[in-house]
Amino acid sequence: MKKEINFYPVILAGGRGTRFWPLxxxxxxxxxxALDGKETMIQQTLxxxxxxxxxxxxxxxxxxxxxxxxxxxxxxxxxNQLIAEPxxxxxxxxxxxxxxxxxRQYPSAVLGLFPSDHVIADEKRFRETLQRGIKxxxxxxxxxxxxxxxxxxETGYGYIEAGGAYQGEALRVRRFxxxxxATKADEFVNAGNYFWNSGMFLWSARTLADALKExxxxxxxxxxxxxxxxxTNRFPATFRKLYPKCENISVDYAVLEPRSAKGxxxxxxxxxxxxxxxxxxxSWTALHEHQTAKSSPPEENVMVSSGxxxxxxxxxxxxxxxxxxxxxxxxxxxxxxxxxxLLITTRQQAQDVGKIVKxxxxxxxxxxx
Amino acid sequence: MKKEINFYPVILAGGRGTRFWPLxxxxxxxxxxALDGKETMIQQTLxxxxxxxxxxxxxxxxxxxxxxxxxxxxxxxxxNQLIAEPxxxxxxxxxxxxxxxxxRQYPSAVLGLFPSDHVIADEKRFRETLQRGIKxxxxxxxxxxxxxxxxxxETGYGYIEAGGAYQGEALRVRRFxxxxxATKADEFVNAGNYFWNSGMFLWSARTLADALKExxxxxxxxxxxxxxxxxTNRFPATFRKLYPKCENISVDYAVLEPRSAKGxxxxxxxxxxxxxxxxxxxSWTALHEHQTAKSSPPEENVMVSSGxxxxxxxxxxxxxxxxxxxxxxxxxxxxxxxxxxLLITTRQQAQDVGKIVKxxxxxxxxxxx
Numbered sequence: 001m002k003k004e005i006n007f008y009p010v011i012l013a014g015g016r017g018t019r020f021w022p023l024x025x026x027x028x029x030x031x032x033x034a035l036d037g038k039e040t041m042i043q044q045t046l047x048x049x050x051x052x053x054x055x056x057x058x059x060x061x062x063x064x065x066x067x068x069x070x071x072x073x074x075x076x077x078x079x080n081q082l083i084a085e086p087x088x089x090x091x092x093x094x095x096x097x098x099x100x101x102x103x104r105q106y107p108s109a110v111l112g113l114f115p116s117d118h119v120i121a122d123e124k125r126f127r128e129t130l131q132r133g134i135k136x137x138x139x140x141x142x143x144x145x146x147x148x149x150x151x152x153x154e155t156g157y158g159y160i161e162a163g164g165a166y167q168g169e170a171l172r173v174r175r176f177x178x179x180x181x182a183t184k185a186d187e188f189v190n191a192g193n194y195f196w197n198s199g200m201f202l203w204s205a206r207t208l209a210d211a212l213k214e215x216x217x218x219x220x221x222x223x224x225x226x227x228x229x230x231x232t233n234r235f236p237a238t239f240r241k242l243y244p245k246c247e248n249i250s251v252d253y254a255v256l257e258p259r260s261a262k263g264x265x266x267x268x269x270x271x272x273x274x275x276x277x278x279x280x281x282x283s284w285t286a287l288h289e290h291q292t293a294k295s296s297p298p299e300e301n302v303m304v305s306s307g308x309x310x311x312x313x314x315x316x317x318x319x320x321x322x323x324x325x326x327x328x329x330x331x332x333x334x335x336x337x338x339x340x341x342l343l344i345t346t347r348q349q350a351q352d353v354g355k356i357v358k359x360x361x362x363x364x365x366x367x368x369x
Numbered sequence: 370m371k372k373e374i375n376f377y378p379v380i381l382a383g384g385r386g387t388r389f390w391p392l393x394x395x396x397x398x399x400x401x402x403a404l405d406g407k408e409t410m411i412q413q414t415l416x417x418x419x420x421x422x423x424x425x426x427x428x429x430x431x432x433x434x435x436x437x438x439x440x441x442x443x444x445x446x447x448x449n450q451l452i453a454e455p456x457x458x459x460x461x462x463x464x465x466x467x468x469x470x471x472x473r474q475y476p477s478a479v480l481g482l483f484p485s486d487h488v489i490a491d492e493k494r495f496r497e498t499l500q501r502g503i504k505x506x507x508x509x510x511x512x513x514x515x516x517x518x519x520x521x522x523e524t525g526y527g528y529i530e531a532g533g534a535y536q537g538e539a540l541r542v543r544r545f546x547x548x549x550x551a552t553k554a555d556e557f558v559n560a561g562n563y564f565w566n567s568g569m570f571l572w573s574a575r576t577l578a579d580a581l582k583e584x585x586x587x588x589x590x591x592x593x594x595x596x597x598x599x600x601t602n603r604f605p606a607t608f609r610k611l612y613p614k615c616e617n618i619s620v621d622y623a624v625l626e627p628r629s630a631k632g633x634x635x636x637x638x639x640x641x642x643x644x645x646x647x648x649x650x651x652s653w654t655a656l657h658e659h660q661t662a663k664s665s666p667p668e669e670n671v672m673v674s675s676g677x678x679x680x681x682x683x684x685x686x687x688x689x690x691x692x693x694x695x696x697x698x699x700x701x702x703x704x705x706x707x708x709x710x711l712l713i714t715t716r717q718q719a720q721d722v723g724k725i726v727k728x729x730x731x732x733x734x735x736x737x738x
Contacts, residue, residue, distance in 0.1 A: 022695070305711070307734070309725050312718070324710045324737050326391070326725045329718030335704065337711060341693045342674070342704070344713075349681070349698030356678050356695045365676070368693050 007134050008109050009049045010098040012199075013042055013062040013070060013116035014088060018357040019283045019350070022341035023319065026369055027065050031116035032073060035287055041117040043073055048123045049114070052130060059083065059101070060116075061094045080231075086240045092212070092254040093219055093246035095201075099208035100220075100227035110137050111208060113201040119290065121277025130202070133272050136170060137202040140268070141210070143256070144202040145173065147195025147271040148278050153185035156282060158197040158252055161188075162271050163264040173269035176256045195271055197252065198278060211255045219246040284334045284350040288317035301327065315347065341368060376503050377478050378418045379467040381568075382411055382431040382439060382485035383457055387726040388652045388719070391710035392688065395738055396434050400485035401442060404656055410486040412442055417492045418483070421499060428452065428470070429485075430463045449600070455609045461581070461623040462588055462615035464570075468577035469589075469596035478574040479506050482620075487567075488659065490646025499571070502641050505539060506571040509637070510579070512625070513571040514542065516564025516640040517647050522554035525651060527566040527621055530557075531640050532633040542638035545625045564640055566621065567647060580624045588615040653703045653719040657686035670696065684716065710737060 017030025024030045031042040039047065046058060055076035060083065062070055067084040074082075083101075085094065095113050102109040112130065120126045133144040147160045156179060163174035176197065180188060188194035203211075212220040222242045229235040247254070260267045279290050291302045299314040305325040313327035320337040327333075334350045336343040345353065360369045386399025393399045400411040408416065415427060424445035429452065431439055436453040443451075452470075454463065464482050471478040481499065489495045502513040516529045525548060532543035545566065549557060557563035572580075581589040591611045598604040616623070629636045648659050660671045668683045674694040682696035689706040696702075703719045705712040714722065729738045 022693075309728050311721065311724060313713075316713070318711070318713065320706075320711045322709075323706075324391075324734075326710070326712050326714075326722075328712075328714040328721050328725070330702070330713050330715060333699070333702075333713065335711070335713055337689075337692075337706060340675075340691075341695070342687070342689045342706060343695050343697075344682075344685070344687065344699050344702065344704055345695075345697040346699060352680060352697050353695075355680060356697065359678050365693070 006106055006109050006138075007053050007112060008057050008059065008098075008102055008106070008205075009046075009053050009112045009114055010059045010061065010095060011042065011045055011114050011116045012091065012094060013060050013066065014085060014094065015115075015117065017117060018354045020287075021353050021357050022336055022338045022343050022368070026366075028069060029066055029117075030281075032066065032069050035281060036119050036290065040073055041119070041281075042070060044119070045114055045116050046074055046077070048120060048126060049112070049130075052127055052134075053112075056081075059098050061085065061098060063088065085243060087244045089243060089246050089248050091199075091251040092216060092249045093223060093243065095208065095251055096212045096216070096220065096223045096246075097226060097243075099205045099212070100223050101230055103205040103209055104227060104230070107206065108138070109205040110134050111201075111203060111205055113199070115199045115280070118198075118278060118280045121279075121294075123276070125276040126274075129272055129274055129276060132168060132170070133202040136270055136272075137204055137207070141207045142203065143207065143211070143259070143267075143269045144170075145256075145269065145271055146198045146200040146202075146274040147171075148198050148274050150189045150194060150196050153182060153189050154196065155179055155182055155185050159185075159188050160195045160197050160271050162193045162195060166270055170270045170272055172264045173260055173267060173271050174264050175260050176252055178253075195273065198274060198280075200274075201251075211259065215255045215258055216247055216249070219249075222246050284317055284336065284345075284353065285347045288315075288334070288347060291317075303327075317347070375475055375478050375507075376422050376481060377426050377428065377467075377471055377475070377574075378415075378422050378481045378483055379428045379430065379464060380411065380414055380483050380485045381460065381463060382429050382435060383454060383463065384484075384486065386486060387723045389656075390722050390726050391705060391707045391712050391737070395735075397438060398435055398486075399650075401435065401438050404650060405488050405659065409442055410488070410650075411439065413488070414483055414485050415443055415446070417489060417495060418481070418499075421496055421503075422481075425450075428467050430454065430467060432457065454612060456613045458612060458615050458617050460620040461585060461618045462592060462612065464577065464620055465581045465585070465589065465592045465615075466595060466612075468574045468581070469592050470599055472574040472578055473596060473599070476575065477507070479503050480570075480572060480574055480577060482568070482570040484568045484649070487647060487649045490648075490663075492645070494645040495643075498641055498643055498645060501537060501539070502571040505639055505641075506573055506576070510576045511572065512576065512580070512628070512636075512638045513539075514625075514638065514640050515567045515569040515571075515643040516540075517567050517643050519558045519563060519565050522551060522558050523565065524548055524551055524554050528554075528557050529564045529566050529640050531562045531564060535639055539639045539641055541633045542629055542636060542640050543633050544629050545621055547622075564642065567643060567649075569643075570620075580628065584624045584627055585616055585618070588618075591615050653686055653705065653714075653722065654716045657684075657703070657716060660686075672696075686716065 017024045020030045034040045058077045059081045064084045137144045159177045161175040162171040229238040292300045302317045304319040307324040309326040312329045315332040318335045332347045386393045389399045427446045428450045433453045506513045528546045530544040531540040598607045671686045673688040676693040678695040681698045684701040687704045701716045703714045
């Protein structure tokens with residue numbers, strides 16, 4: 001199967017994940033943390049794909065800060081396929097580079113684009129969905145996106161509006177939309193034919209390269225030029241020089257939105273509904289919800305500790321590994337302890353944790369960021 | 370002055386102070402902690418008395434667990450005057466022993482009894498009050514107690530009902546009462562002639578010894594026997610053997626209540642109103658209130674940390690020395706971190722911290738108690 005379909009996973013691992021401060025730091029971003037289970041998020045991302053592609057077929061797009069830790073955590077991925085961007089340039093240049101790099105060696109490669117920091121409950125079903133998507137992407141100039149059935153009027157995600165049925169479970173994509181406001185999000189959820197954009201895509205290297213040439217011609221040329229030096233001693237300098245000139249734009253905005261505007265038929269974009277228990281763990285709150293659903297802890301208290309004493313305590317998330325934690329008379333708190341920092345907030349306010357990192361950045365308290 | 374009045378401070382330092390868990394432990398009780406300032410509570414207790422008595426005149430009654438730490442913290446107090454009870458026997462035997470020990474060498478000694486874990490804001494005024502009390506205690510078979518003007522209907526303290534005026538500020542004591550219920554406490558506060566029993570007393574060694582002989586004759590005999598061996602190699606064994614046979618009773622209950630029942634005149638007990646900013650720091654909540662009043666921190670957040678970020682945070686007490694603490698959207702919490710434990714509670718529930726220690730005791734988790 002692997003060889004037949006020529007499937008190459010490209011993992012996007014450049015994010016900083018400030019909402020998991022104080023556990024997440026510049027050099028230890030969310031994807032490098034074992035937030036849910038013994039393996040880190042990126043290790044889990046790799047592991048669940050290994051039945052579809054051996055480790056030497058993975059490409060990781062990350063940054064200079066994170067590359068050393070990723071190399072340690074994913075020892076089986078070839079070092080030269082851990083690409084550290086000289087500067088962050090959003091998803092269009094990142095995955096475009098992967099496409100041009102793969103195209104040179106494997107003209108019929110199908111790329112799978114995966115965030116590095118999501119959890120997936122049913123891995124078997126995840127791979128089955130992927131296999132269908134890979135076939136669809138290999139069949140022509142098709143773009144396949146995995147869409148998550150929305151369970152709430154979430155304003156933090158982009159949405160996919162599905163149109164007509166295509167084949168099997170696949171639906172044609174009518175439109176990509178940016179993060180909506182609360183009213184729009186509500187409409188989307190009620191409409192029934194909207195999906196969350198999971199950030200997981202499948203397309204052939206050829207299709208992706210062509211799409212970039214069409215929609216981002218300057219960037220595409222730069223990326224092709226960079227890719228041409230790969231494997232030579234000119235690569236680092238070329239990468240450093242040309243990559244910053246690429247447009248800082250997401251693939252959704254650069255390619256998918258204009259392409260879907262061509263119409264359902266002409267766009268050739270397909271949505272595969274993904275019913276495999278996806279969660280992007282966007283915050284401590286999301287992690288609490290996820291782990292509560294998974295393990296039903298007493299009174300919904302999720303405690304990472306060496307022991308606990310709970311009295312009139314409900315709905316708390318506490319991360320204090322190695323410590324005995326006593327929670328008395330507290331509800332819906334998030335408390336996270338590291339050797340140099342202590343976060344105390346509520347499940348409701350945990351989305352503001354990014355503001356702490358912003359403050360620390362401004363104050364140049366770099367040891368804490 | 371010192372020699373004239375023959376004043377000997379006796380510091381009661383056997384308490385465990387479980388309500389300051391996880392900072393307080395069996396071998397590091399509340400009085401050994403620097404909860405308020407750089408010095409520990411017992412160091413402050415000594416320091417504020419030094420202008421009235423040199424360190425060699427202090428006697429400390431404590432237990433085996435705490436003696437080593439106290440010896441370290443109070444290096445100037447003679448080691449043989451750090452008395453470690455073989456078993457806890459409440460205040461009557463503890464101070465009775467001190468009286469019999471002092472009586473042998475200094476028949477005209479005036480003892481000052483002091484808890485080891487209270488704060489006093491105005492030390493000058495404290496010493497002035499003491500000097501008046503010492504004179505009164507030295508003048509005859511008088512017992513002097515320092516009474517705190519109640520500022521709330523506290524049910525956690527014993528109360529002193531004052532009767533007629535005696536001389537200067539001194540009032541005759543009409544009655545000692547146990548900890549009252551809320552209704553009674555309310556009545557006491559409104560009545561105007563009630564004071565909190567501070568646990569600070571002044572009486573001559575002779576008066577105290579006589580009082581014990583009258584009200585606790587068996588215990589008095591045992592204590593006299595123990596004191597007779599002090600300074601000999603028989604002392605440790607005698608102490609270990611006889612002290613457990615003493616009655617386990619407070620001096621309030623054993624002596625002061627029956628004595629005050631004799632009537633205002635016959636009782637010869639006097640109350641000196643103590644207006645020197647007394648606080649017994651009975652809990653994390655009390656510590657928070659005390660430090661808020663003292664230093665008026667922003668939004669009443671008292672933070673022991675290496676730095677803070679506060680957003681919509683109010684009325685919190687956080688103890689995490691050396692850590693950067695971020696508090697977002699939280700109110701009236703108490704969070705205390707030590708190398709092996711983390712307490713998360715509210716100002717209102719902080720009095721239940723003792724229950725944690727009880728649980729740990731029951732589970733024999735001795736490392737944490």
